[in-house]
Amino acid sequence: MRQEIKWSTYRKVPILMVDEDVQLNDSSVIVSSLKTYLASKEKNMADILRCYPEMKSVNEGGKEVMEYNNKYWLMLSEADTALVYPEKGMQKEEMKWRKWADDWLVHLISPNVYRTTGEALASFDYIVREGKFGSLEGFFAKYVGAAAMFIIAKRLKSRHNLQDDVRQDLYKAVNDWVAAIGKTRKFMGGDCPNLADLAVFGVLRVMEGLQAFDDMMANTKVKHWYRRMETATQNHQGRH
Template sequence: PNEIILYQYEVCPFCCKVKAFLDYHKLPYRTVEVSPLTKKQLKWSEYRKVPVALLDGEIVTDSTAIITRLAAEIAGQEQQEQQQQQKSHGEEEWRRWVDERLVRLLTVNIYRNMRESYQTFDYITASSCNFGFFEREAARVVGAVMMWGISGRLKKKYGIEGDVREELYQAANKWTEALGDQRFHGGSKPDLADLSVFGVVRSITCTDTFMDLMHTTRIGTWYEHMMDAVGDSTRLSTS
């Protein structure tokens, strides 16, 4: 596509998945920050969850669908030939695992206690351009208390048993074990599974959860390789 516009929350893990894909493939894009309180930027859309992408004016919703659509356009016919190889080493299974397991583990971890919940909302509100001072403070305090309060219910809802940090460590090590002796899941180059895991992990960069993950598990080396492979952001200035 000649024009890509991504309606997003800056630190939403699903939005960060899409941005990782765009950055890696050097696709220029613009972002529109959606207000989590009013979502007025999406008033034209029946679908009210982020991310929403406009690809040359065509609406595409859901992070996995957006990435799949763009990947098919980039590779064209070659993509169809590669799909069988990708399925053989579990690329699609890992992409589902990211959405159904990893994102949920990250969520319950960044809100696991009041201190980390406040830290997370400091990060979220500082990253958003849609908050004035009073809105930011209200969102930070109310959001942090609310998410800490429901974190236990989220844990039960997602079927996460035991210590949430240990569960996250196990998930990270499961991912690195799947890499074997390869640099990336895709071999010499990242595949869609690599980009999906990287995107959601990068979304929590400024949190204790991220630092603990890097220091306690084996994911750090792979993450550094991904940082190098993805490179600088290709986001265009909004000015």
């Protein structure tokens, strides 16, 4: 909840604290920093973080937001880069699809999970069930939240130029993703997931348990890759 991150000037989640003094903001910065750390043991987090400087920018809605330079880039020596990306084009492809997940795929979630009043209520029922709400607070959060997000989702739909039938954008997006992996690879990273696989999985996973997710699984080709990702993330099988 908002009050739980009062101590931070950056007001979004996730935030990762390292040893109670280094604060990592933004999920892509967190992922790139952790991956850099794991792949190049000699650097410390504070030094790594300095490679992702913040800058203020203006978003599609005209609002001032914090952006982070280089957020899809790993800060590795040439030798370490060759270990993480053994083949030509792997690094560029990973960056392209991580950016796609942040700039396009993620914007399909709200319009899809708050598409109808019934779906908005189901989404908030899930949020309230999983979150820390008192029973009265939860009751209000569910109905007020669902109504607000139903309206906001329509605004997001037009801001990001989605089709009238928002499911079609979702289906096309995940089918494009599966096509980019192709028939010969298990993951975009090859035999193990890379950071693009992780980013796309992270976005799709938040819809689990909702109608949008079931519709996507039934009407697209993403199912096999998605099931492989579930197993891979549970068993810590990321590329290293």
